[in-house]
Amino acid sequence: MKTTQDHPIHDVIISGAGPVGLFLACELALAKCSVLILEKAADPHSPLKQLPFGIRGLSSLTIEALYRRRMLNELELYKRLKNPHQNAKQGPRRQVGHFAGIPFHEGDIDASQWEYRLPGSTDTSLISEMQELETVFARRAESLGVTIKRGLAITGFQQTGDGVTVQSGEQSFHSKWLVGCDGSRSVVRKMGGFEFAGTEPEFTGYTVLADISDPEKLSPGRNVTPTGMYVQSQPGYVLIQDFDGGAFHNSEKPLTLEHVQEVLRRISNTDVTITALHTATTWTDRARQATSYRNGRILLAGDAAHIHAPLGGQGLNLGLGDAMNLGWKLAATIQEKAPEGLLDSYYAERYPIGAQVLDWSRAQVAIMKPNPPGRALYGIIRDLINTRDGATYMAARVWGINMQYNLDSNHRLAGRSVPNFEFEDGVKIGELMHNSQGVLLDFDGNVSLKKLASAYGDQIRYVSCNAKDRLGVSALLIRPDGIIAWAADNDPDYNELQLAADRWFERIS
Ligand SMILES: Cc1cc2nc3c(=O)[nH]c(=O)nc-3n(C[C@H](O)[C@H](O)[C@H](O)COP(=O)(O)OP(=O)(O)OC[C@H]3O[C@@H](n4cnc5c(N)ncnc54)[C@H](O)[C@@H]3O)c2cc1C
Incomplete structure (x- = not known):
């Protein structure tokens, strides 16, 4: 961290110590960026963050992210709720989610349709609590060197070509970048010149x-x-x-x-x-989304970038997905090792995912309306959800099972979260991803791949190991956020791999 006239200059100031701001801070600090969080509320505790109000459903991609960063085991609530005696009472009719209030049940879901989920994958959903999540994230962030100042609301900011000055009342703070994670009424979004487009509420x-x-x-x-x-x-x-x-x-x-x-x-x-x-x-159920997530050195993530009805519980998962996607890209940009367009890929990848979630919530509201068309649609969707394929489809959508970024690749796995491959020694790939490095996973011990990975220094870790089930793949390049950037089934095409690696990482030799 640099200083100017006794003022430290942080790499990033984050507005808001909600779950998204805290998780993003962890990602940035893991990549060795200095981070200051300014949080409006003086007290991190609130009855609205505790049960029953603070109950939150976490879905597949969030659970994977927490597992990869070794934070899943720090969440205690879901372990208590996983008590087998409790669940046994409900049996296969255990409700595991809903669409517009229409429940879908565990026993109706055909997980065999999810061909890229391997045995030993993390849960597809679990119950958490805002308070617990924020406590775990704040503890991790502070252990990584993040400074959290509470009781300081951001009231204004100015950006120049090389930095941002942030005001909180009479106090000023300096950073290279500012990220607004300050929730649905985001001051950063409102003052940062972002358009927030969408639809007005029904209820x-x-x-x-x-x-x-x-x-x-x-x-x-x-x-x-x-x-x-x-x-x-x-x-x-x-x-x-x-x-x-x-x-x-x-x-x-x-x-x-x-x-x-x-x-x-x-x-x-x-x-x-x-x-x-x-x-x-x-x-x-107001549904709005920022039409851009970046304006110069100002970025948005979480509810600051998109709002929608909490029906079916997706906002937190969406926001944590933003943070996982943005963290390593912003860190690489700050450290001047980002290939061209890396930071802009944050918006390109996350905007469509946000738009899908907004539409998902609008569709629920449309069939919940207390009028004859709403009732008619509701009855039809209920019948569909009560089929095996219907329940499986709903669960996959709500839990993000089939989420795939468009990475302009023909490979079926490119753009997806990496399946939790288990190696012959019992170690799983997710256990090797705690430090936010890219991974070149080579199931065939190909010396040329090792050489290629070494050209990117510590940005790409080369792992050569056979897996119990390879899903027909011979090698994969995995980004720090766990997304598959490239994969090959047979002999790798080195040019293709090189192009993929150059798209996400800086070649140093
Ligand atoms: C009833 C309800 C149920 C929900 N259930 C689910 C669920 O089951 N699953 C799910 O995924 N999502 C759920 N959500 C949505 C989820 O809670 C939000 O999407 C999530 O909290 C967004 O996190 P965030 O960090 O972006 O924003 P927030 O949690 O809103 O945090 C923003 C932080 O910024 C701070 N702040 C605000 N202004 C300033 C400022 N000017 N300067 C500094 N700090 C500032 C705030 O004090 C706050 O701490 C639910 C929402 C509601 C209302």
């Missing part, structure tokens, strides 16, 4: 923890009513959707017991009585 969603004197008046499960929808998953913990066009959420009106009771009574068509409101929050 206000409520998540409520309350004392209800007569909870039996509410029907169990998900209830679609003429004016909206409600779910009471445990006494007093209620989700409500009120199709008011997002009016209440957008208003400045306070969220009072009286208001929540009025909405719940109207939506449930009961005279249910709330005696105490412990915690309540509102959200909408």
Whole structure:
């Protein structure tokens, strides 16, 4: 880290110590960048981040990322929830996700259709908690040298050709790059000249923890009513959707017991009585996405770059995917070893994935609408989800099983997350990816491949090992984010491999 007039100049300032900002900081620090996070909230703890409000579903790609960076084992909550005695009670009807509130069940999913998932892969989904995730990420970030300053909101910034000056009230901070991970109302996005395009909301969603004197008046499960929808998953913990066009959420009106009771009574068509409101929050299905994720030295990731309804729980996974994609590319750019276009590939790869998630949430809202077309579509989709192929398709989409970047390659694996190949000694490829290096994986002990990898110094680690199941592949080049950049089934085409390596890494000899 350089200093100027006693001010340290960080490589990167990140606005926001939410899960995306913290995870990105870990990725940058792992690649030896100096990182300062400025976080608006003074206290990292909040009831909204703890159970039941803070419950978050993590999906396949996130779980793989945490496993590869050796953080999966630090999450405790899912280990408790994986208690086999609990799950045995539910058997194959265990609900593992939903689309528009229509559940899909473990026993209906045909995982054999996912031909690139090997035995010994990490879970496809698990339950976590915002508080726990942020604690684990913050601990890792600080152990890697990241500075986190809490209680300092970014209030402004200016960029020049070689850096950014960031203001938090009277204080100024300097860095080469600024990344806005400051959530849906991102100041970095608003002040950074980014367009945020999309669609307006159909409803206000409520998540409520309350004392209800007569909870039996509410029907169990998900209830679609003429004016909206409600779910009471445990006494007093209620989700409500009120199709008011997002009016209440957008208003400045306070969220009072009286208001929540009025909405719940109207939506449930009961005279249910709330005696105490412990915690309540509102959200909408507004779906917007930044039309660019970079403006000069300013970048966006996570909810700062895209917002949508939390239905089916994908926003966090999407944001962590942004961070995994951006971290190594920004680090290489800072360290002046990025091939041309590397940083721009962040937007090129992540924008389409974000757009798909926004459409996924819009499709759910369309069939949840309490009107005849919505009901008709809902019934058809429910029937499809109740088929084996339907449940398998839904699960694959929600968990990101088939996510594939377009890397202009004809190979079936290029652009996908690397399958967790297990070597003959029992070690798995995911266990070798904790330090964010690229890997050239050679199943045939080809000396020429070793030589090629050495031309990229420590950016590419050469691993020669036979795998128990190679999926028909002889060699693969894996990026630091776990994405397959190149693969060959038979004798490798060296020119093709060289081109792929030059696209992602800097040749040093
Ligand atoms: C009810 C609900 C349920 C959800 N369930 C799921 C789920 O199951 N799975 C899933 O994947 N996603 C889920 N999501 C979405 C998920 O919570 C978000 O996508 C995720 O939190 C985004 O992370 P982030 O770090 O980008 O933003 P945030 O979590 O919003 O963090 C942003 C941080 O920036 C800070 N900040 C804001 N302004 C400033 C400033 N000016 N200066 C400095 N700091 C600032 C904030 O204090 C905050 O700490 C759910 C969302 C909701 C509302």
